[in-house]
Amino acid sequence: MTDPRTRQRQSRATALACLGIVAGMTALAFAFVPLYDLFCKATGFDGTPRTGASRTGPVSEDRMVVHFDTNVAPGLSWRFQSETPRVEAQLGATQTVFFRVTNTGTVPSTGIATFNLQPALTGSYFVKVQCFCFNEQTLKPGETMDFPVVFYVEPGIKVDSNTRDLTEMTLSYTYFASKNGQPQAALATPAGIKAN
Template sequence: MTVSRNETQKKARTTALACLGLVVGMTALAFAFVPLYDLFCKATGYDGTPLRGAAASGAISQDTMVVHFDTNVAPGLPWRFVAETPQVEAQLGATKTVFFRVTNTGTVPSTGIATFNLQPGLTGGYFVKVQCFCFNEQTLQPGETMDFPVVFYLEPGIKTDSNTRDLTEMTLSYTYFASKNGQPQAALATPAGTRAN
């Protein structure tokens, strides 16, 4: 049995189109992976990503956990950033508010946005942020200081989960980055004569 030239060309075109479709699909999947992973972490608290929600409405437990606060500023953003207190003891199920002070030590207005995570990562699914400065970028004038709140609560279920019930403390860590269009910029040029504090 002989295969005609037209059939061979048709099979070659079909194979080429299938390969092209596979390449386009894999490229689209690669670009979609990061935002989909981010959504997954925000929805589940996976890998130390705190949940976002409304004010606590359930029962308040007598159990407590110590929450430590770690503040950082990326190079290139001339800001000073500190928590009002290095740690708080939070009653499970009770809403807690902590303020963070940010100062622009530079000579020009600058805009920053904070990234965050919790350690140990298993606690992310039980830490619920009601309000946080990290949800939006902030612009500060030269020398301006602002106080920003974080309102949160810890789900009492953290003590019934076999993976987290023995934990007594966690660390909420923030890093301020220079921001462009609401996205953190890891490396922006620092004007001569200025440095991050």
């Protein structure tokens, strides 16, 4: 038979171990989103374009058509468009495309753009050197601003067996109302309409 003091120590040790596991899991839950975001940006996982410096390697003769899709979430009175709907990018060559944003509302408003790349497999080969995304922009009524996106497509996209047959990709941006540097879908959804 076990001594009551020994059982009490074992119970205390078990309770402390459980408390440690709960604290660790809670910390991981809070760290998951920023760590996942960092992972996606570093690897291009799930259609997230990578960020990096200008490319210095050789340029390929191969080309990839890059389409630009621009959207504004409901509730944000902005007009948003790229200077061109698409470019034929030479692999490895740095490209610059400008995007124009206009506040069509009657009051100043702040927005922030999120982005995605499709097909998702191309994310690890699309490298943004400069981008307006994830920077809050505040526009006065009627104000227009132009923002550049500087990028290149890694030539390795034609070596990867998963992507070598692709000839097109789409870089999609959506502007949302912003609060404290975070997209606010709730602010962008009119009352009575559920967000998808």
